Amino acid sequence: MSSDRPRPRFIPPADVLPRPAPGEEPIVWFEMPGGLQVGLRPIHPDDRQALMEGFQALSEESRYHRFLSPMPRLSDRQARYLTELDQIDHFAWGIGIRGDAGAIEGIGVARYVRDTADRTTAEVAVVITDPYHGLGLGTLAVQALAVVAATRGIEVLTGYLLGDNKPMVRIFQGMGATFTHAGPGLVRAEAVLQDDAPGTLGEEACAELIRVAGRASHPSAPRSDDPDQRG
Amino acid sequence: MEERIWHQHYDQGVPTSLEYPDLALGDLLTKAVDRYPDRPAIRFMGSEMNYRQLGEAVDRFSAALQGLGVVKGDRVSVFMANCPQTVIAYEAIWRIGGVAVPSNPLYTAAEFAHQAADSGSKVVICLSMMYDRVLTALPGTELEHIVVTNIKEYFPPILKVLFTLVKEKSGGHRADLSGEPRAVWMRDLMAAARPGPEPVSVRTDDLAVLMYTGGTTGVPKGVELSHRNLMANCRQLQAVSPGLREAEEIMISALPLTHSYAMTVCMNHSIDRGYLQVIVPDARDIKGLLETIHKERATLLPGVPALYSALGNHPGVIAGKYDLTSVAQCVSGAAGLAPEVQRRFEELTGGKVVEGYGLSEASPVTHVNPLGGGRNGTIGVPMPDTDAIIVDEDAEATLMAPGERGVLCVRGPQVMAGYWNQPEETADTLRVHDDGHTWLHTGDVAVMSEDGFFTIVDRKKDMILAAGGLNVYPREVEDVLYEHPAVREAGVIGVPIGSTDQRVKAFVVVDSEMPVEAQELIDFCRERLARFKVPKHVEFLDELPKTFVGKILRRELAAAELLREQQES
Numbered sequence: 049m050s051s052d053r054p055r056p057r058f059i060p061p062a063d064v065l066p067r068p069a070p071g072e073e074p075i076v077w078f079e080m081p082g083g084l085q086v087g088l089r090p091i092h093p094d095d096r097q098a099l100m101e102g103f104q105a106l107s108e109e110s111r112y113h114r115f116l117s118p119m120p121r122l123s124d125r126q127a128r129y130l131t132e133l134d135q136i137d138h139f140a141w142g143i144g145i146r147g148d149a150g151a152i153e154g155i156g157v158a159r160y161v162r163d164t165a166d167r168t169t170a171e172v173a174v175v176i177t178d179p180y181h182g183l184g185l186g187t188l189a190v191q192a193l194a195v196v197a198a199t200r201g202i203e204v205l206t207g208y209l210l211g212d213n214k215p216m217v218r219i220f221q222g223m224g225a226t227f228t229h230a231g232p233g234l235v236r237a238e239a240v241l242q243d244d245a246p247g248t249l250g251e252e253a254c255a256e257l258i259r260v261a262g263r264a265s266h267p268s269a270p271r272s273d274d275p276d277q278r279g
Numbered sequence: 280m281e282e283r284i285w286h287q288h289y290d291q292g293v294p295t296s297l298e299y300p301d302l303a304l305g306d307l308l309t310k311a312v313d314r315y316p317d318r319p320a321i322r323f324m325g326s327e328m329n330y331r332q333l334g335e336a337v338d339r340f341s342a343a344l345q346g347l348g349v350v351k352g353d354r355v356s357v358f359m360a361n362c363p364q365t366v367i368a369y370e371a372i373w374r375i376g377g378v379a380v381p382s383n384p385l386y387t388a389a390e391f392a393h394q395a396a397d398s399g400s401k402v403v404i405c406l407s408m409m410y411d412r413v414l415t416a417l418p419g420t421e422l423e424h425i426v427v428t429n430i431k432e433y434f435p436p437i438l439k440v441l442f443t444l445v446k447e448k449s450g451g452h453r454a455d456l457s458g459e460p461r462a463v464w465m466r467d468l469m470a471a472a473r474p475g476p477e478p479v480s481v482r483t484d485d486l487a488v489l490m491y492t493g494g495t496t497g498v499p500k501g502v503e504l505s506h507r508n509l510m511a512n513c514r515q516l517q518a519v520s521p522g523l524r525e526a527e528e529i530m531i532s533a534l535p536l537t538h539s540y541a542m543t544v545c546m547n548h549s550i551d552r553g554y555l556q557v558i559v560p561d562a563r564d565i566k567g568l569l570e571t572i573h574k575e576r577a578t579l580l581p582g583v584p585a586l587y588s589a590l591g592n593h594p595g596v597i598a599g600k601y602d603l604t605s606v607a608q609c610v611s612g613a614a615g616l617a618p619e620v621q622r623r624f625e626e627l628t629g630g631k632v633v634e635g636y637g638l639s640e641a642s643p644v645t646h647v648n649p650l651g652g653g654r655n656g657t658i659g660v661p662m663p664d665t666d667a668i669i670v671d672e673d674a675e676a677t678l679m680a681p682g683e684r685g686v687l688c689v690r691g692p693q694v695m696a697g698y699w700n701q702p703e704e705t706a707d708t709l710r711v712h713d714d715g716h717t718w719l720h721t722g723d724v725a726v727m728s729e730d731g732f733f734t735i736v737d738r739k740k741d742m743i744l745a746a747g748g749l750n751v752y753p754r755e756v757e758d759v760l761y762e763h764p765a766v767r768e769a770g771v772i773g774v775p776i777g778s779t780d781q782r783v784k785a786f787v788v789v790d791s792e793m794p795v796e797a798q799e800l801i802d803f804c805r806e807r808l809a810r811f812k813v814p815k816h817v818e819f820l821d822e823l824p825k826t827f828v829g830k831i832l833r834r835e836l837a838a839a840e841l842l843r844e845q846q847e848s
Contacts, residue, residue: 211673232737
């Protein structure tokens with residue numbers, strides 16, 4: 049993943065402003081080269097509505113790249129599948145920015161789902177809402193995903209990409225992926241995770257990503273916004 | 280151009296490079312009128328027009344278009360089936376510097392509306408049978424005038440009467456223009472027009488055509504073709520057929536003239552060389568086409584594999600009723616030509632059937648098999664002044680060695696300037712390589728042999744080849760299916776029929792609370808899509824095959840379909 053492009057800067061939790069309220073869900077923050085601050089946190093079932101709204105906000109092209117189909121609506125079943133995750137075999141980072149009123153606004157999702165036949169392999173999908181294309185968010189999301197995947201015994205990330213989805217093709221190329229033809233217009237990218245993956249984001253950032261992802265997969269870590277879990 | 284490995288295969292007398300005169304398309308007709316005024320230019324259903332008459336009609340109609348306010352650079356839609364008025368329309372638009380925007384005659388109102396709106400067409404020239412569709416499409420376009428013509432206008436007198444009595448109404452050819460101030464009959468317009476237009480200086484680099492074509496994902500884009508692009512392609516075609524005789528050949532224009540292939544190979548090529556063009560209104564009428572070839576003693580028959588196959592297998596041909604031996608040369612495009620189809624047609628005609636290759640972005644022809652030493656299963660070699668390379672399929676940046684598959688890239692004088700108002704798509708398709716040249720990335724996957732023959736092995740574009748060489752993008756059909764309230768998921772594939780064509784099949788998942796019949800979905804598509812895009816079959820599934828992250832894989836649908844067909848047979 050070596051690249052001369054400026055990299056996102058990890059913002060250590062102690063430096064995050066405004067300070068999260070006590071008990072608030074942890075978010076891992078980065079500052080993009082252009083100055084935009086983005087936060088990553090695991091997706092959970094409460095995100096279903098936001099995910100469906102985010103889907104509607106995507107351009108036709110982005111939707112097509114994500115689902116390889118011009119589907120105009122996300123069915124309830126799909127939305128549940130994409131939010132009710134076990135956080136180990138199926139994990140997703142929600143990517144957000146701080147909106148005007150201070151609330152976090154979702155602008156993308158990056159997920160992996162482990163291959164049922166080969167548990168060392170997982171398929172990746174990334175979607176970023178259109179106004180935030182070209183900022184390097186896809187690259188950051190895949191790197192953050194790779195860090196978590198590696199801790200779960202996943203060694204290879206794959207992706208089905210349309211040939212004209214140049215940003216994702218480049219991200220996979222950056223990971224040294226090999227590409228195979230997977231149908232008209234479609235390639236299957238396969239990248240072996242490198243041991244030096246933490247080097248690209250920095251060890252501190254990786255540790256925080258792993259900590260936050262691990263917390264989501266741990267049932268004893270209640271989320272403050274879940275009424276059933278609240279004390 | 281520099282020497283290339285494939286030049287060794289050129290037929291004797293075929294140059295590797297040509298001189299291109301500074302001529303606009305309108306000049307080609309003017310020259311033909313000057314040189315061959317009394318030679319027949321067009322024959323249609325038995326009536327004939329010589330080059331002088333064609334020139335006069337074009338002069339008059341171009342003056343009429345100026346009267347409607349068409350000035351240089353204005354886009355004019357041509358929504359026509361094959362008939363003399365189509366040729367007159369194109370030539371008149373070009374004469375006054377207009378930009379022709381052809382629309383396939385099978386298009387529905389919605390499909391036409393997209394092209395008219397995207398191109399910003401000011402005027403549409405249409406057949407009366409398209410008039411209702413144009414009216415439906417009007418809102419949302421910038422169309423100011425609808426010029427309507429009835430296909431019978433240039434029928435011989437007796438046929439015209441018969442047509443009026445028997446077929447006009449039932450065939451949907453009757454149009455009532457009253458109540459629509461924007462609509463006018465082409466005939467009335469021409470009768471009232473001055474005999475010739477105000478002169479307009481048209482340069483070879485001016486835009487001549489916006490030819491709509493689907494991209495990788497099926498969203499139609501307007502290919503910008505200049506006078507130079509289209510004229511150059513004519514000259515390249517002539518150069519590879521040195522044996523054709525000026526003002527002697529008889530060309531069959533049966534493929535749609537609204538497609539780049541017939542526009543160049545049939546129409547422009549004929550006018551440039553003073554050939555007689557026999558215009559066939561409907562290539563699906565195989566019997567009619569056979570009778571025309573037989574009667575007219577046609578010598579040139581550009582086609583697509585399905586057409587040659589249908590002609591060769593017609594009972595009348597098998598019974599020896601038609602003499603096809605006048606046919607000297609057929610260039611087959613759009614899909615792979617099966618050896619048995621080629622052999623059969625060559626036997627029948629005694630002529631040559633050669634496979635070529637092209638795409639609208641290249642006016643369209645880039646490759647053709649040499650007449651003397653073609654290689655079956657290949658698309659032949661690049662035409663004069665046409666360079667071609669194969670690059671890797673992923674980044675499309677690394678040159679591949681002979682024998683290795685990759686994306687075919689071409690460059691030459693016939694290659695477009697770009698896509699209309701689509702700078703990103705243009706940059707993605709026309710790329711500057713390290714060699715400093717701009718290459719057209721075709722999206723087709725090909726292999727070049729050690730000695731320079733090219734073979735198409737796959738398409739990067741997801742595309743179904745419907746009968747007649749027409750392209751259907753699965754996404755277009757899926758888009759329409761998703762408009763139906765009951766459809767939750769839709770996947771569309773092409774199921775092979777015969778050796779080259781495919782039929783459209785849709786797999787859908789419907790809302791369990793909204794039961795719907797397959798026929799209802801087919802009818803729904805029929806109202807919104809050109810006939811050749813409508814699925815022939817609809818199959819209901821509980822869920823479409825998806826990858827782990829939820830991506831829909833059409834290839835899995837196709838594989839399952841193939842497996843089932845194999846099991847059934």
